[in-house]
Amino acid sequence: MTGVEFPSPDTVLQAYLQFEALTDHQYKYSCPSCGNHPPVVILGVHKQSASHLSENDIEEPPENFEGEVNLEKFWETLSKEIICLGFAANGEHNPFAVPPNYQFWAPWIGKNTRQSDTVLNTEFEKVRTSKSASEILEMTVTEDRLREELFKQKDDVIRSLCNECGVDSTGSRSDLLLRLASEMKSSQIYDQIYAKIWSCSGGWGVIMCPCGIVYSLKCNLRAESPRDFADLLLSWQHMPNVIIYDFAQGLATHTNLRAPEKVPISPFEGLLAEPTQANIELAKHGQLKVSLPWLDEKMGMTDPHGHPVTGSSDHYVLHKSNTTDSRDVLRKLSLVPQLDGKVNSEVAEQLFAKMKKNNYFLSLSSMHMFLMRNIIHHYNENKADKVSTRLTKSSGSNLLKDVYGQATLENPGGTRSTDDVIEDSILTSLMVVSSA
Template sequence: MQAITMIFGWTVFLGISTYRKSCLNCGMIYRYQEWEEGIHNFDDHIILSLHLCLMIRNALQTHTAISKVIEIIETTEKVSFPNKERVLQAYLHFEALTNHDYTYSCVSCGYSPAVVVMDLHKKGVFSMPLSEIPSPPDNYDGHVDINNFWEAVATEIISRGLIPCGRKNPFVVPPSYHHWAPWIGPHTRRSNSVLNTEFEKMQSPKIPNGGENDDDGDDKINEERLTDELVNLKVQEVRALCKQCGVDDKGSKVDLVMRLSEKMSDRVTYNKVFEKVWGASGGWAVITCPCGVVYSVKFNLRAESPRDFVDLLLSWKHFPKVSVYDYARGLALHANHRQPGIFAPFQGRLLDPTPENVKQASEGKVHVNMPWLKLPKMPADKDGHPLTGSSQHFALNDVFHQGNSKDQREVLRKLELVPELTGLINSQCVEQLFSGMRKNNYFLNVTTPSTHIFLQRNILHHYNIARNQKMKRQYSKIVPPDVAMQCDSHGRIVLAHSPSAGMTTGSSVKEQAESQELNDGSEQRPHGDFTSLHKLSAHKAGWGQELQDSQEQVLSQVLDETKSPTQHLAMVNNIILTHFDFWSLGLERDIDGTILNCCLKVIEKDNAASLQWILLPVFIPGHWILCTHCSQPISWPLDEACNE
C-alpha cells in the first residue's frame, strides 16, 4: 500500500493508496495495471485517467506540448500537477503499452505505392555528440532487426515506470550505427531485417574517375547540406569554426564558408563542421505516397544523403516505380552504385539523354506516357510491380528543385513530362507534412534520443490514421449505405459488391462491354466480388460504339473550330453550352466541368438511381468509370480542392 497522486480528468487527488503483491518464490512485485476503471498506473506514484491520456494525444496532433496542456489545466482549474517531465513519461508509458499496429500505409495507395515522394526534416533533431557514437562491429553488414530495435525502445519507455527515480536504467537504447533502425510498415517492408548503412558515411570519400557512374551522390550531398547550413550561421560562429579546423579565419563570411567547404573533404574537418552546424542528429527522412501518408521514417544520426533513402527503398518489398526527390540524380547514382540497374532505363531519367531529347524536353515538346500507372500492364513485366506490372524505375525531381542542377540532361527528370502525373501528383506533400511537424520541434528537440524517436513515430502514426479516416469519410459520402468498404490484398479500399453495370478491376471497357452482353439478363455478381475504387479505368477501345450518321453530323457541327466559340448550342436547366465548352471533348483526359455537370443533370432526371455509381470516382482524380445510362466512359479529374 502506497500513497500516490491520481490525475482524473482535470482533478488531482492526493493520498490515494494502491495494493500490490510479491511472489513468494522470487520476490517479484505485482502491481495494479488494469484499464477497466479508466485509469493508467505509471509508477505507483502517478496515475492518469485515460481521458487525460487521449486528450494529450490529441493535443500533440495540434502541436501542443504536454507541458503546455498541464499549464492550461493548472491555470484553469487552480490545481497543482506533479513534475511535468514525470507526466510526460507517464503518457509515453501509456502509449508504449497501447496495442498500436503502426501500419504506416494509405488506404488509397495500398501497402506498396507505385509513386512516392521523399524529403528530409532536418530541423527535427535530438542532442547527440557525434564523437560519442561507437564504431560498428567489424562483422556488421548494415542489416538491423527492426522488431528487436523498436521493442528495445518500447522497453526503455516502459521500464521508466518500473525503475525507482535516481536508479540507472539498464534498458536505455543509445544511438549507434549497428543498433538503430528506421520504421517501415509491416506490409511494406521486405522482411524484419532492414538496412541502415549510415556507418558508411564515416568512410573516406572516393575520388571519382570522371565518369557519371563514379559519383554515387553520397558524400557530395552531405557537404552541400553542411555548406548551406554554414551560410545560416553568424560570422563570429563561422570564424570560430575556422579556427577549430585550422582554416584561415580572415576575410568575409563568404570567404570563410568557401574555405570550410573546400576543407570538408577531410573527414576530421567534416565531423567538426557537422557537430557545430547541427550539434545533434541529422534530422529524419520520410517517404510518403502522393496522398501525404507516411510509409517510412528514418532518424538519421549524421547529415542526410541519398544513402538514407536508398536504405529505405531497398528494404521495401516492392520498389516504387516513380521516386520524387529533391536530388534525383544523386539518388539514382547511389542506388545504381549499390544495386546496378535498379533505376533503369537511362539512370532513372524519362528518356535517353540525347541532345535532341534534352532540347525537346526543355521546350516542352516531348511527353512520356506511363499508362500502367492507371491500367496495369498486360502481360506484366518480369519482376513487375504488383499494382502496375511495370519493371521500370524512375527518379524524378520535385517541382521546387527542378532547376537546381547545372546538368542540362536533368531536364529529363521533370514531373510535367509525364501526363499521368501532371496535376495529379502533389510533389510537395512532404513539405506540407513538415510545415506542421516543424511546430513540434520546440518540445521534441529537447528530449532524449529514445523519447524523440518513440514519440515522433507515435505522432506520425496518429497523423496517418487521421488522413486515412478522412479519405474513408469522403468515400462513404458517395457509397450507398448497404455497400461495405474493405481493404483488398494490396491494402486499398474496395467495395464489397458492385451493380451489374459496374466495372471489373483492371479490365478494359471493351472487355466489360463484351462481358455485359454475355451476361445480359443474368443475375448480379455475388457479394464476394470486389470493385476497386482505384482501378475503375477504361481503355481507348471502350469508345468502340459506332455513332449513327445523324449523331456524327451533330458532333461534327459541335466540334467545328471554324464556328464562333461563343455561339450558343444547348441549354440544360440554366446552363448555356457553347462551341468552346464542347471543344474539350477532343482531349484524352481533361473534359470541361460544365459539360460533365450538364450530362449528370440529364442523367439525374432520366435515371436518378444510377447517379450514386456515376459519382463514385469524384474523389479519385483522373480515373474513369462507365456511365450506367449510356455505357460510355466518363472522366472526372477533379482537384482535391473541388472534392466538396
C-alpha cells in the first residue's frame, strides 16, 4: 500500500543470520529437569533435510587423521563464515568458508555435557574399502533399516523404484513392497533402493532427553549408521544409563568394538537380562520385568564410574519397535516399570515433524549448518522456559540449579538441608514432566 518494497528474501535471511552470528548465544543444549547429564536419552535422525553429496564432493582426510575435531574452533569458523558474507561481494572468495570434509566437521554438544572441546567424527571410516567387523555389522543393520524405510514410502515412490529396479510395477502396494523386499537380497537392487531412499547424506542425527530437548546435533556427511551416534555418546562426559534407539543391537555392538578395553555398553551388551532362552520366552509372553530403581532414586552406594544422577554404571540400549532378532525382545521399554508408559520415546519424531516446514530452505541453503544449530537452540530455549515455568508453578518456589544442572527448589525457610531440597525437586521435576 505504501509502495515500499522489502529487500529480497535472501538478503533478509543473510541479515538475520549475521545478527545471530554476532549475538553471544551460549548454545547450552541442556534441560532444566534432566540437567547436563540425562540418564535416559532418545536417538533419532532427520533425513528429510539431507543434502545430496557424492563421495567426490568430500575431501579425503590426511592419513594421520584419527577422527578428533575441535568443536569450538569448527563452529567459530562457521560463525565467521556467516559474518564475512556481508563483506564478500557476490562470487568473491570467503576466507572462512567451510566446505564439507571429514577432518574439519564437528557436531554440536552442550559445553557442560561433552567431555572436552575435542569431539569424535569418524565418518571417514564409512568409505574405507577394507571394512572391519563393526562396519560389516553396520551395513547389515542398515539393510534392515532400509527395509523398514521402504515400507514407509508413498505409493508413487514405491512404483518408481520398481520401474528403476526392473521389478514388475503392477498390482497393489503390498504386492510391490513384497517384490522389492525380496529383490533386496541382490546387492545391485539393494544399492539402487539405498541410493533412492536413504540418500547420499545421512541428514541430522540428534540425541534428546525425554522432555524433548536436544543435547547433541550432528550433520552426517554420509548415510547414517550406529557409528555416528557412537561418536556422539563417546564424546559425552557421562554416557546415559538408558539409550533408546531403533537399531539398538548395531549401536551396542559397534560402540563396544570401538572401546573394547572398557566395554561401554554392559551388562549383556545392553540387553535388560541375560539372553537365555528362558528369559526370551518370558519376555515374549509379557512375564518378565526388569526393575531399574536408580532411575527413580539415586543408589545409596554408587558404582565405580557410576552416572552422577543415578549412581549406576549399567548402560542399556533399548528400542520401541519390533526386530527380527529374537534376543531383541529383551530390549523392550515395556520390560522396565520405571520407563513403561512414562517416557515419551516419540520426542525425536515429534521434533522432526515440526522441522519439516524448514526443509525447503534448509536443503538449499549454503548456511544450512549454522541455521540448523540456531533453530534448535531457539527450540531448546523455548522448551526449557516452558519446563521451568511448569516446575515453578507446581512448587510455588523459585528454581535454582544443582551441580549437575538440574532444577532445584529455592530454600526460603532454611529449615531443610540442601540435599533434601535437591532430592525432592528432582522427583517433582520428573513427575511434572511425565504428566505433561
